[in-house]
Amino acid sequence: MKSGIDEVAGWIIDAKRTVVFTGAGLSTESGIPDFRSPGGVWDRYNPEDFYFQKFISSEVSRQKYWQMATEMYGPMRQAQPNPAHLAIAEMERLGKLDCVITQNIDGLHFKAGNSPDKVIELHGTAMHVSCLNCQKRYNRDEIQMRIKEGVNIPTCDDCGGPLKPATISFGQSMPERETQEAYHRSSLCDLFIVIGSSLVVHPAASMPLVAKQNGAKLVIINRDPTPCDDMADRVIHGQAGPTMNAILKRLKRGLGINP
Numbered sequence: 036m037k038s039g040i041d042e043v044a045g046w047i048i049d050a051k052r053t054v055v056f057t058g059a060g061l062s063t064e065s066g067i068p069d070f071r072s073p074g075g076v077w078d079r080y081n082p083e084d085f086y087f088q089k090f091i092s093s094e095v096s097r098q099k100y101w102q103m104a105t106e107m108y109g110p111m112r113q114a115q116p117n118p119a120h121l122a123i124a125e126m127e128r129l130g131k132l133d134c135v136i137t138q139n140i141d142g143l144h145f146k147a148g149n150s151p152d153k154v155i156e157l158h159g160t161a162m163h164v165s166c167l168n169c170q171k172r173y174n175r176d177e178i179q180m181r182i183k184e185g186v187n188i189p190t191c192d193d194c195g196g197p198l199k200p201a202t203i204s205f206g207q208s209m210p211e212r213e214t215q216e217a218y219h220r221s222s223l224c225d226l227f228i229v230i231g232s233s234l235v236v237h238p239a240a241s242m243p244l245v246a247k248q249n250g251a252k253l254v255i256i257n258r259d260p261t262p263c264d265d266m267a268d269r270v271i272h273g274q275a276g277p278t279m280n281a282i283l284k285r286l287k288r289g290l291g292i293n294p
């Protein structure tokens with residue numbers, strides 16, 4: 036009987052459009068904690084402090100938000116792609132990737148070598164900051180430098196509006212273009228591979244369902260069970276890095292490329 040690794044590699048070879056859908060679990064092996072695992076972000080912070088309504092409603096909340104965001108940004112800025120990110124970038128180079136739909140905000144798909152037109156960042160990016168009033172964008176490092184120099188609540192140079200990392204917080208609208216594009220790609224693909232997501236955050240978590248309903252094969256690679264495991268064609272409960280590394284090796288062998 037074929038192992039899950041062989042089977043998934045074979046499906047990637049046969050597929051015309053493979054969508055890879057990634058979550059925080061993809062980046063834990065790069066040293067960035069996820070939200071829901073023990074020791075994850077929600078063990079240390081109260082999720083309610085990240086709600087968008089709180090951010091816009093009071094200066095105290097904005098200051099607290101920037102304190103937490105600053106603490107989380109350091110490790111994210113330093114993080115390097117792990118073998119799972121690198122395998123996904125290699126899939127692009129091999130012509131075996133339609134796109135990556137990511138919930139991650141850490142920019143590691145780009146550091147790994149995926150091109151910008153192949154990555155849909157559903158929840159924005161921590162690498163930029165934007166003004167909630169006039170939408171002016173700033174490089175995150177520039178704003179972090181201001182905080183290091185003593186600014187507690189950064190504001191926009193042009194209009195004085197509140198600055199916030201360009202990520203989507205709870206209660207904040209999803210980015211329209213990215214969300215539409217992600218649904219579109221999910222409905223067109225014939226193979227949809229989830230890597231490192233608990234599949235509980237919506238609307239992102241409905242994308243595997245959309246893919247499946249439109250006839251795609253669904254693969255879930257995650258350390259722990261997810262609510263979508265029952266409808267998947269193959270579930271691999273394992274670490275993202277070693278699993279993707281093994282799949283990439285079989286994929287290359289199947290394509291006649293020396294690993």
Ligand code: NAD
Binds near residue numbers: 057059062068075274
């Ligand atoms: P989540 O925290 O809800 O779930 C992560 C899942 O990954 C868990 O089910 C866990 O079992 C699994 N996992 C952890 N390490 C793994 C590994 N090495 N290999 C395989 N599986 C592993 O994360 P989510 O589903 O992405 O959704 C929550 C939100 O988290 C998203 O909106 C995202 O924006 C945000 N987030 C992003 C980052 C990041 O950018 N790196 C970090 C924390 C949170």
